[in-house]
Amino acid sequence: MGPPKKHPPVKKTNQRTYEINCFEYRWNGTEGHYYLFNPFTGETILGANYENINRHDSMWAKPDKVPSKEAYTIQLYHENYKSRTWGVRPMPTNLKDNHNQSATICQSIYRGHLARKDLRHYYSERYYIKICPFSGYYYFVDNYKTTRDGSAVVTWHKPLLAIAGDIKEPIPFDPDDHMADGYKYSMRPFDKGPYLSQEHLGKGNVTRVPQQGFLIESDWRDNAISRNEEIDFINLPLGTVIPFFDGIKASSLTITHYVQVRAAICNNDWDATLKLWDDQPDQILTRLYCLHSFTKTEVPLDNGSLTFTGGEVLKRIVSSLENTHSKCSVLETCM
Numbered sequence: 001m002g003p004p005k006k007h008p009p010v011k012k013t014n015q016r017t018y019e020i021n022c023f024e025y026r027w028n029g030t031e032g033h034y035y036l037f038n039p040f041t042g043e044t045i046l047g048a049n050y051e052n053i054n055r056h057d058s059m060w061a062k063p064d065k066v067p068s069k070e071a072y073t074i075q076l077y078h079e080n081y082k083s084r085t086w087g088v089r090p091m092p093t094n095l096k097d098n099h100n101q102s103a104t105i106c107q108s109i110y111r112g113h114l115a116r117k118d119l120r121h122y123y124s125e126r127y128y129i130k131i132c133p134f135s136g137y138y139y140f141v142d143n144y145k146t147t148r149d150g151s152a153v154v155t156w157h158k159p160l161l162a163i164a165g166d167i168k169e170p171i172p173f174d175p176d177d178h179m180a181d182g183y184k185y186s187m188r189p190f191d192k193g194p195y196l197s198q199e200h201l202g203k204g205n206v207t208r209v210p211q212q213g214f215l216i217e218s219d220w221r222d223n224a225i226s227r228n229e230e231i232d233f234i235n236l237p238l239g240t241v242i243p244f245f246d247g248i249k250a251s252s253l254t255i256t257h258y259v260q261v262r263a264a265i266c267n268n269d270w271d272a273t274l275k276l277w278d279d280q281p282d283q284i285l286t287r288l289y290c291l292h293s294f295t296k297t298e299v300p301l302d303n304g305s306l307t308f309t310g311g312e313v314l315k316r317i318v319s320s321l322e323n324t325h326s327k328c329s330v331l332e333t334c335m
Contacts, residue, residue, distance in 0.1 A: 020078070021076045045058055045059075128140075129169055140156070265297060
């Protein structure tokens with residue numbers, strides 16, 4: 001299914017303002033003059049008279065993916081609405097001494113934010129845009145008004161209070177879109193829970209959680225084990241290949257001398273390791289790994305005294321060192 005989609009970083013207010021009012025000079029080959037085009041929003045100002053620009057009559061096209069690095073650009077003034085023509089509200093300088101006035105200003109700012117948010121939602125619900133196949137420009141369709149013949153009212157110009165990008169193309173009805181947000185079940189997992197579990201600290205304690213969604217049946221993966229203590233080192237001869245999880249991928253593991261002893265010594269099991277030592281009289285490498293495991297793990301004790309297995313291992317080691325006629329090989333004696 002791939003990694004999750006990365007959301008683009010949120011643009012700052014000054015960056016959004018710059019993009020909304022940034023226009024490029026482009027050539028109209030049909031009428032023989034330049035026109036203004038906003039590569040970020042698709043706003044198009046037609047005509048050659050730049051002294052009296054009315055952005056309320058702008059046309060709208062698809063924006064470019066990347067603005068041109070060679071076109072000559074111009075920064076226009078932002079649009080002014082009737083509610084903004086009287087100027088900016090003056091801010092008093094003694095707000096620290098007047099808490100009521102400070103609270104009133106904070107409330108008015110928040111109410112303005114909610115009003116703009118509701119207005120954007122209103123325009124996104126009332127209008128949608130469609131592309132004209134002949135001109136390449138969008139036109140705005142009104143869901144709330146219809147003509148006498150029952151068709152929706154359309155206009156080439158954006159509603160005055162709608163911000164660029166508020167009104168979008170309609171999403172066609174998809175009977176397979178059961179989640180009603182543009183995503184289908186095949187595009188996101190419906191099995192809840194993690195893919196890995198970790199019972200204790202350490203890289204080797206990570207196991208794969210069974211998942212049933214979108215998995216191809218595989219006996220190799222179903223029979224794979226993830227822990228050394230799960231290896232049947234007694235019944236599996238040397239050279240046997242078994243399925244083993246490498247992280248979350250089922251790979252192959254060959255039973256070697258080291259793998260045998262590594263499985264036997266799990267949980268400080270000296271009894272299983274000693275039995276493996278006795279069962280492999282001809283496998284000198286296995287016996288060497290057993291001796292190495294005895295030296296690297298804790299000596300088993302029972303109420304402060306050596307257990308039978310611990311005493312037996314110590315007795316054999318001392319016997320092999322003192323008895324010159326011992327059957328142990330020179331490597332085992334050196335070990």
